[in-house]
Structure formats: C-alpha cells, structure tokens
Amino acid sequence: MADRQPPNVVEGATTGADVEDEMEPVAKSAEDRKAAAALSKLDTHGDDDAAAPARGVDQEAVLNAMNALGGGAKGADDKKKQEALKKVKVDAADVALLVDELELSKAKATEMLKAHDGDAVKALRAFVAPAF
Amino acid sequence: MPQTLSTREANLFRTVIRHYEDKQYKRGLKAAEQILKKNPKHGDTMSMKALIMNAQGKTEEAFALAKDALTIDMKSHICWHVYGILYRTNKNFDEAIKAYKFALKLEPESVQIQRDLAVLQVQMRDYQGYVQSRFAMLKARPQVRQNWTALAIAYHLDGNLSQAENILTTYEKSVTSAPSKTDYENSEAVLYKNSIIAEVGDIERALTHLESDAKNSLDRLAVMELRARYLAELGRKEEAAKAYRALVERNSERPEYYKRLVDVLDIPEGDEAVLKAVYDEYAAKNPRCDAAKRLPLDFLTGDNFRAAAKAYLNLMFDKGVPSTFANLKHLYSDQYKRDIMPILAEEYLEERKSNQVANGDSSKGAGAALYFLAQHYNYHMSRDLAKASSYVDKAVELDPKNTDFHMTRARIYKHQDDTQKASEAMDHARSLDTRDRYINSKAAKYQLRNNENEKALATMGLFTRAETVGGPLADLIDMQCIWFLTEDGEAWQRRGNVGMALKRLHTIFNIFDIWQEDQFDFHSFSLRKGQVRAYIDLIRWEDQLRDHPFYFRAALDAVKLYIEMYDKPQGANGVNGIDGKTTNGEDAAEKKKAAKKAKKEAQKAEREAAEKAAKQDPNKPSAQKTKDVEDTKKKDDDPTGLRLAGTTDPLADAMKFLGHMLQFSPKNIEGQIAGFEVFIRKKKYLQALRCLKAAMTLDKDHPTVQEQITKLQKALDPILDTLPPKVQEVISLEFTPAVAKA
Numbered sequence: 001m002a003d004r005q006p007p008n009v010v011e012g013a014t015t016g017a018d019v020e021d022e023m024e025p026v027a028k029s030a031e032d033r034k035a036a037a038a039l040s041k042l043d044t045h046g047d048d049d050a051a052a053p054a055r056g057v058d059q060e061a062v063l064n065a066m067n068a069l070g071g072g073a074k075g076a077d078d079k080k081k082q083e084a085l086k087k088v089k090v091d092a093a094d095v096a097l098l099v100d101e102l103e104l105s106k107a108k109a110t111e112m113l114k115a116h117d118g119d120a121v122k123a124l125r126a127f128v129a130p131a132f
Numbered sequence: 133m134p135q136t137l138s139t140r141e142a143n144l145f146r147t148v149i150r151h152y153e154d155k156q157y158k159r160g161l162k163a164a165e166q167i168l169k170k171n172p173k174h175g176d177t178m179s180m181k182a183l184i185m186n187a188q189g190k191t192e193e194a195f196a197l198a199k200d201a202l203t204i205d206m207k208s209h210i211c212w213h214v215y216g217i218l219y220r221t222n223k224n225f226d227e228a229i230k231a232y233k234f235a236l237k238l239e240p241e242s243v244q245i246q247r248d249l250a251v252l253q254v255q256m257r258d259y260q261g262y263v264q265s266r267f268a269m270l271k272a273r274p275q276v277r278q279n280w281t282a283l284a285i286a287y288h289l290d291g292n293l294s295q296a297e298n299i300l301t302t303y304e305k306s307v308t309s310a311p312s313k314t315d316y317e318n319s320e321a322v323l324y325k326n327s328i329i330a331e332v333g334d335i336e337r338a339l340t341h342l343e344s345d346a347k348n349s350l351d352r353l354a355v356m357e358l359r360a361r362y363l364a365e366l367g368r369k370e371e372a373a374k375a376y377r378a379l380v381e382r383n384s385e386r387p388e389y390y391k392r393l394v395d396v397l398d399i400p401e402g403d404e405a406v407l408k409a410v411y412d413e414y415a416a417k418n419p420r421c422d423a424a425k426r427l428p429l430d431f432l433t434g435d436n437f438r439a440a441a442k443a444y445l446n447l448m449f450d451k452g453v454p455s456t457f458a459n460l461k462h463l464y465s466d467q468y469k470r471d472i473m474p475i476l477a478e479e480y481l482e483e484r485k486s487n488q489v490a491n492g493d494s495s496k497g498a499g500a501a502l503y504f505l506a507q508h509y510n511y512h513m514s515r516d517l518a519k520a521s522s523y524v525d526k527a528v529e530l531d532p533k534n535t536d537f538h539m540t541r542a543r544i545y546k547h548q549d550d551t552q553k554a555s556e557a558m559d560h561a562r563s564l565d566t567r568d569r570y571i572n573s574k575a576a577k578y579q580l581r582n583n584e585n586e587k588a589l590a591t592m593g594l595f596t597r598a599e600t601v602g603g604p605l606a607d608l609i610d611m612q613c614i615w616f617l618t619e620d621g622e623a624w625q626r627r628g629n630v631g632m633a634l635k636r637l638h639t640i641f642n643i644f645d646i647w648q649e650d651q652f653d654f655h656s657f658s659l660r661k662g663q664v665r666a667y668i669d670l671i672r673w674e675d676q677l678r679d680h681p682f683y684f685r686a687a688l689d690a691v692k693l694y695i696e697m698y699d700k701p702q703g704a705n706g707v708n709g710i711d712g713k714t715t716n717g718e719d720a721a722e723k724k725k726a727a728k729k730a731k732k733e734a735q736k737a738e739r740e741a742a743e744k745a746a747k748q749d750p751n752k753p754s755a756q757k758t759k760d761v762e763d764t765k766k767k768d769d770d771p772t773g774l775r776l777a778g779t780t781d782p783l784a785d786a787m788k789f790l791g792h793m794l795q796f797s798p799k800n801i802e803g804q805i806a807g808f809e810v811f812i813r814k815k816k817y818l819q820a821l822r823c824l825k826a827a828m829t830l831d832k833d834h835p836t837v838q839e840q841i842t843k844l845q846k847a848l849d850p851i852l853d854t855l856p857p858k859v860q861e862v863i864s865l866e867f868t869p870a871v872a873k874a
Contacts (some may be wrong), residue, residue: 097856101818103787124862128818130826132798 094120141167148180160184175205179214209239225256251655259290293332300325317662319350324664335365364396372396384421442476452496457507464513477501502527506540520544535565555582569595580619612643614682635773640686679796687789691806694786786810801830808840
C-alpha cells in the first residue's frame with residue numbers, strides 16, 4: 001500500500017473487535033470492563049454508542065418513520081419483473097451448453113437464458129453481438 | 133447444543149480472546165490448550181485456536197481446525213463467525229458472506245456480525261443484501277444518523293433513488309433541533325441528498341433544494357459549482373453566466389469554468405473577437421493567469437491565431453517555461469497551427485539575436501526557443517529528426533549543462549530507434565542533476581527500453597528507500613510503481629526471459645487487486661467521517677478500476693505472451709523459464725544451462741531461508757514473532773517466475789488477464805484481437821466470434837481483423853457439423869452474414 005492509512009482505520013481483517021464485541025453479554029470483571037471501554041474508544045469500529053444522539057432526535061418520530069418504511073422491500077416494479085423471470089422455464093441442456101461454450105457459472109448461464117425467454121439461440125446471439 | 137464450561141474454564145476462554153486481541157498469540161494458544169485438555173471437544177475454543185493459528189500464518193491448519201469445530205458444534209455462532217473471519221482474511225468473500233449469514237441466523241442480535249456482513253456485502257456489490265443488512269442495523273439503532281445515511285447509500289447503489297432520498301428526508305424530519313452550522317456530517321448529508329435529486333433528473337427541484345437547504349453548506353465551492361450547473365441546465369443563462377463569472381473570479385486557471393461561461397453567453401458562432409474578449413477580460417485582471425491566455429489559442433484561426441500565439445510564445449520563452457511545448461502540442465491536430473508554430477519560434481530567435489536578455493539563464497530566451505523547436509521537430513505529428521538534432525545541438529551549445537536539452541537529445545535518439553545511444557544520452561542528462569527524481573526515472577526507463585534491466589534497477593535504487601528489505605525492487609513493488617514494472621517486464625520479454633516478464637505482469641495484476649481490496653476499509657470509514665459523496669465516487673471508480681490503461685497494457689502483454697507460449701511449447705525437461713527467440717541447438721543448450729543455474733539459485737535461496745528459520749529462537753517474545761510472521765508472508769517463493777513460466781495451461785492463465793480486459797476496455801481493438809486468438813485456440817468459437825464481431829464493429833478494415841475472419845472460417849469449415857446444432861445455428865445467423873458484408 002502506498003500511503004499510510006489514517007490512524008483510526010482498523011484493517012479489515014481479523015481485528016480484535018470481531019470477537020470482543022460478540023463476547024460482551026458475558027459478565028466481565030470490573031477491570032475487564034474498563035479495558036474494554038478504553039478499547040472500544042480507541043477502536044473506532046465500535047462507534048455507534050459513542051456517537052449516539054449528539055443532537056435532539058425525536059425518538060418517537062424516528063420509530064414511526066421506521067415503521068412507515070416497511071421491511072426494506074423492493075419496489076413493486078422490480079418484484080414483478082423478478083417474478084416474471086422466475087416463471088421462465090429453462091432447459092438443463094441449454095444451461096450446460098452455455099456453461100460449456102461461454103465458460104460461465106451455472107447461475108449466470110441460467111440468468112442469461114431467463115432473460116431471453118429460455119431461448120438458447122437468442123441468448124447466444126445476444127452474447128455474440130458487440131455490447132457497444 | 134451449546135456447550136457450557138465450568139467457571140474456571142469460562143474465565144480462561146475470555147483470556148484466550150483477550151490474548152488474541154492483544155496479538156499475544158502464543159499465550160492465547162496456551163490458554164486454549166488448557167481448556168481443550170479438559171474439554172477436548174469444545175467447539176468455541178477450537179475455533180478461537182484456529183483464529184489464532186490463522187493470525188500466525190498457518191492458514192491451512194486453521195481452516196482444518198475450524199471445520200472440525202463446526203462439525204462438533206454446528207449451532208455455535210462463534211464457530212460460524214470464526215469460519216467467516218477465516219474466509220475473509222483469505223479473501224474468499226463469497227464464502228465469508230455465507231458463513232456470516234449463518235452466524236447471524238444463530239445470533240440475530242449480534243451487532244458485530246451484522247456489521248461485518250454488511251461490509252462484505254457492499255464489497256461484493258450485493259446491493260440487495262446490503263440494503264437488508266443496513267435496514268436491520270437501522271432498526272437496531274435508529275437514533276444514529278449514520279445508520280440512516282448508510283441505508284440511503286444502500287438504496288442509492290441499488291439504483292432505488294427515490295427510496296434513498298426518502299430515507300434521508302425521513303431522518304431530517306425526525307430531528308427536533310436545528311443542526312449547527314459547523315456540523316460537517318450534516319453539511320455533507322444535505323449535499324449528498326442534493327446529488328441524489330439531481331441524479332433523478334429533477335434539476336428544478338435540485339436547484340431549489342440547493343438554494344434553500346444547502347445554502348450554508350461548508351463545501352462552498354461545491355455549492356457554487358452545482359448552482360451554476362443547474363442554472364445552465366435549466367436554461368437560465370443570465371444567472372448561470374453570473375454564477376460562472378463568480379467561479380472564474382475565484383479560480384481563473386480552471387478551463388472548465390471558461391468553457392461553461394462561454395456556453396451560456398450566447399455568442400454567435402464563429403465570432404472570435406467577442407469570444408476572445410471574454411478571456412481578455414480575465415487575462416487583464418490577472419496578469420499572471422495562464423489559462424486566459426492559453427485557451428483562446430484553441431479556437432482562434434488565421435491571423436488572429438498567429439498574433440495571439442506569437443504573444444503567448446514570446447511570453448513563455450521570456451519566462452523560460454519548460455512545459456511550453458507540452459502545453460501547446462494539442463493544437464497540432466490543426467495543420468495551419470502546426471505549421472505556424474516553428475515560424476513564430478524562429479521569428480522570436482531572430483528578434484532576440486540583437487538584444488540578448490538571457491543574463492546567464494539558458495532556459496530563458498533563445499534557449500527556450502531552441503528547446504521548443506527541437507521538441508517540435510521531434511513530435512510525431514511534425515517530425516523531422518535531422519532538424520530536431522540540429523536545434524538540440526544548438527541548444528546544448530548554448531548551455532552544455534542543461535538537463536532538459538540533453539533529455540530531448542535522448543528522445544531524438546529514441547525516435548531514431550537507437551535505444552543504446554538514447555539510454556546513454558539520458559543517463560548523461562541524469563548525471564547533470566542527480567537530485568532530480570524525474571530525470572532519474574526517465575534514465576531508468578530508457579535503460580529498460582535498451583533491455584538493461586539490472587542497470588535500470590540500480591538507477592531506480594538511487595531514489596528508493598535504502599532500508600527496505602529486499603532492495604530497490606521490493607520498494608518499487610511496495611510503492612506500486614507500475615510504469616517501472618511494465619517496462620521491466622517488457623524488457624525481460626524482449627530478452628526472452630518469459631519467467632521474469634510474467635512475474636512483473638502478475639505483480640501489476642496483483643496491484644490492481646490490492647486497489648480493489650483497499651476500498652474495504654472505506655465502507656465504514658467514510659460513513660463514520662460523513663464523507664458520503666466522496667465515498668460514492670470511490671465506489672464508482674472501483675467498479676471501473678481495470679479500464680485503466682496501465683492495466684490494459686500489462687494484460688495485453690501477458691495475454692500475448694501466453695499465446696506465444698501455447699504455440700511454442702517447451703522441451704520435455706519442463707523448464708521453460710528462459711525462452712530464446714530462435715530455437716537452434718546452441719540456444720537450447722544455453723537455455724538449459726541458464727535454467728539449471730536458476731534452479732540452483734532457487735534451491736540455494738530456499739536452503740538459506742530454511743537455515744535462517746532454524747536458527748530462530750523458538751522462545752522469542754511475541755512481538756518479534758509477529759514480525760516474523762509478516763516476513764514469511766512477504767517472502768516470495770518464486771522470485772524469478774520459473775513457476776509462472778512452467779505453466780501447463782497457458783491459455784487458462786491468459787484468461788485471468790483477458791476477462792477483465794474485455795470487460796472493461798471493450799472498445800480497444802487490440803484487446804479484441806488478442807481475445808480472438810485465445811478463444812480460437814481454446815476452440816470456444818462463439819467467444820472468438822464475439823471478439824471478432826466487436827473488432828469488426830470497431831474497424832472492419834483492420835488487416836488483422838480480415839485475417840481473423842479467414843482464420844475462423846477455416847477453423848469452422850471442417851468441424852461445423854460436429855458442433856451442437858444450436859451453436860451451428862448461431863454461427864450461420866451471426867457469422868455468415870457478417871462475413872458477407874465485410
């Protein structure tokens with residue numbers, strides 16, 4: 001890596017916090033807790049609590065807003081499209097053909113076929129045509 | 133079933149974790165062993181042990197142990213979490229996601245697992261998964277703004293702009309007290325929202341939002357630029373002009389501002405005088421401003437151009453600006469401008485002959501003009517190398533110690549295809565100023581062009597960090613000095629050393645991988661810092677990373693090399709590190725000798741490493757130990773690329789480079805041509821056809837493309853009947869008519 005990372009970036013891999021946080025429910029000795037608190041201050045991964053509402057946030061309004069959002073659902077249009085794709089029937093032999101000829105993963109090949117109504121020739125023609 | 137430990141062991145287990153966090157791996161292991169002595173089948177402890185072993189670099193053993201732990205305790209989220217971490221450190225992100233998801237199923241409340249999973253999902257561009265994770269995190273802690281912004285980002289990346297905006301608005305509405313003016317996070321979030329509105333295409337609303345909500349944003353410049361842009365896009369030209377004038381006043385060197393200002397001024401087509409007046413106004417206001425003087429040269433024609441160019445050149449020569457030519461060569465696509473430049477420089481020389489102003493500084497006055505002329509005749513669009521030589525000689529005569537003059541002389545040699553002389557001349561230029569890194573790098577590059585790899589590395593070594601383990605090369609790799617690696621690889625290739633060439637090219641490939649991985653830290657870091665707009669830019673840049681010309685060049689080199697290797701398989705002795713261009717007996721013998729030598733050296737290095745490892749005190753303090761681990765990780769077990777060159781399936785190796793190349797630079801015909809050559813050798817005719825069709829669209833008269841059409845026809849004719857019927861059909865539908873047209 002060319003540049004030093006900002007000091008408070010924790011390298012993505014195996015940081016101590018990975019397991020540390022997970023262990024929190026288990027009661028620790030007072031000393032441990034102190035150490036852990038100090039640690040979580042250093043380790044900016046453990047951010048959320050420290051950064052907790054610095055400004056007045058209307059808790060109730062937030063909760064209401066949350067409920068109004070609904071479970072992270074996709075837009076209705078997308079859903080319809082996906083369902084339509086799901087219904088397309090795909091021949092296993094065609095999938096095998098695409099996997100072999102185009103060196104794709106099975107999932108990719110199936111997706112490609114579905115996008116072309118399960119028609120292998122159509123899918124292959126689209127593949128061959130320049131994409132620009 | 134959850135396995136419970138006695139109090140004593142439970143305490144011990146926590147020490148294991150603490151030691152792991154403190155990187156005291158040996159102690160951690162010891163404690164883990166203690167628990168396992170009493171409870172040999174405790175899954176969590178086994179997992180922790182595996183985690184520690186992984187940190188010590190024993191990856192394979194760690195995986196085996198973690199797997200054992202999982203079979204013993206399938207229901208432990210710790211075991212699954214550790215498994216995920218192992219996959220993550222070994223860059224197998226897809227598997228890591230699976231493991232994390234399992235861990236989360238077992239322990240849905242864990243903030244830690246959820247956060248790790250979310251980061252992995254966005255890294256892998258699983259945006260729908262990311263939306264879900266972010267939604268869960270927001271639900272757990274809706275009072276934190278970051279979580280709202282993060283969910284908006286997730287929707288944004290997933291392409292659901294209206295929902296992204298909705299999330300941001302929802303949060304804003306729920307805030308009771310007005311944010312302070314110096315709240316950076318707020319300022320950025322507001323501008324981020326503005327960018328989303330603009331991305332939807334509702335410019336009118338974006339402008340209103342900008343003028344009301346983002347008025348006091350801390351990023352003043354961004355607000356000014358956005359406002360000017362919106363006004364221009366909405367056709368409110370007068371206001372836009374005013375906005376752009378304010379920007380030019382603020383920074384009179386930015387060409388974009390002038391261009392956009394002129395665009396909204398409604399100047400009649402071809403009215404150069406009015407156009408120039410716009411620039412003149414700012415040139416007069418800012419006497420030291422370059423852009424206002426240089427830019428008019430782009431659009432002026434005829435005598436107007438001549439007058440302006442003369443004034444500009446005179447000024448630059450008087451000042452002695454070394455980059456003058458580089459700054460003006462863009463004009464050379466215009467024949468008239470290209471022809472008039474040397475005349476103006478000559479005029480300058482004539483005029484200055486009588487009154488010498490040089491006062492000792494050769495880079496000013498006549499020297500600058502001669503330098504310009506030498507570069508002019510050296511440039512590919514106006515090349516006359518004899519003239520270039522004579523001008524550079526005159527310049528050197530004027531001042532034999534000027535680095536720039538000698539550098540140009542070296543370039544002239546290069547264009548005369550005399551790499552030997554060019555390398556010497558450039559090295560001479562370097563010797564005139566040994567503290568200039570630029571000329572040092574240039575000298576190294578010219579040495580590489582002359583296939584002097586060792587010398588070039590020594591030259592580079594003058595500027596690398598002296599204390600780096602592994603010498604200058606290791607430092608250059610650390611510093612990701614791609615140009616050097618490319619040139620070095622190409623030089624090795626010319627020398628016939630396939631191993632070294634491949635080694636360098638693979639190093640470049642890996643550097644791009646590192647850039648890809650570097651974003652990992654930013655998924656959480658940018659969010660924490662509130663720099664959301666920059667983060668979005670970063671993500672989009674990363675998605676296009678490998679369309680970089682550096683990548684393309686290295687990848688094309690590698691693919692071509694692998695094709696060559698496939699066509700000329702090496703002798704049965706299995707050593708093909710050194711590949712002569714011609715394969716007569718003498719060469720073969722030499723090749724064998726060289727290969728033997730390389731093998732011996734490799735063995736020697738191995739022995740030395742083993743000895744070094746054996747000498748190490750097994751009871752060293754842990755700090756030293758971790759350093760050792762790092763060292764072993766860094767050690768290269770194939771320094772001369774023998775293993776790379778010994779590949780049994782060069783085409784499969786070529787695919788590693790080719791895939792990205794075709795995906796990210798599809799419009800480069802060289803790439804498509806190389807792709808065709810690989811696929812036709814692999815007998816993947818449809819993929820070959822795809823490359824061919826792309827190449828035909830790009831340039832159907834390209835001689836190689838024509839050759840390849842015949843090649844494919846010849847390859848297909850005898851075997852067409854044996855292909856699957858659907859493939860035949862596609863070929864007859866797509867290939868035959870395309871050929872008929874060509």
